[in-house]
Amino acid sequence: MKRLKPLNPIQLGLLLAVLSMFLIAGQSCQRPSEGQKENATPPQTQRSETSTRQDNQPAGEGTVLVTFDLNLDFSRHKVTFIELGADRCIPCRAMQPIMREIAKEYAGKVQVVFYDVWKDPRPARKYGIQLIPTQVFIDQSGREIFRHVGYFPKEEILKMLKEKGIL
Secondary structure (H helix, E strand, O other), rough: OOOOOOOOOOHHHHHHHHHHHHHHHEEEEEOOOOOOOOOOOOOOEEEEOOOOOOOOOOOOOEEEEEOOOOOOOOOOOOOOOEEEEEEOOOHHHHHHHHHHHHHHHHHOOEEEEEEOOOOOOOHHHHOOOOOOOOOEEEEOOEEEEEEEEOOOOOOHHHHHHHHOOOO
């Protein structure tokens, strides 16, 4: 039987760094542990992630809608960009500036909605997601036109929206 050579300090350090990264990334996108507080009954109110809007836009236009409401009106926008994630998930947090930029730059055309599926799992069940972040794009008739799992760069989102004839 062949014996393995022991790792030198550099190899050992690299191995530990890679394992640490997997551990941290894995923990950042898991459901909260039982010791962490979770909302048992989420409020049914809507809140906006940002308060900035132009005066000529209806309330909510140009902002990310952070909500627990599953009854969205898709008919007012060419597309609704739904982000299903969690506020403590690292890749989900990386998506937040992208969502704000798209909401602001394409107000009136693109409605951007964020569901925190750790605080309320109902949206995860409704949209059948298995991993976060997941982005779901819904047309005016309420039909899903595109889905992506993981970090989704702004340039790729805009490219997809142009290919679909939305922008």
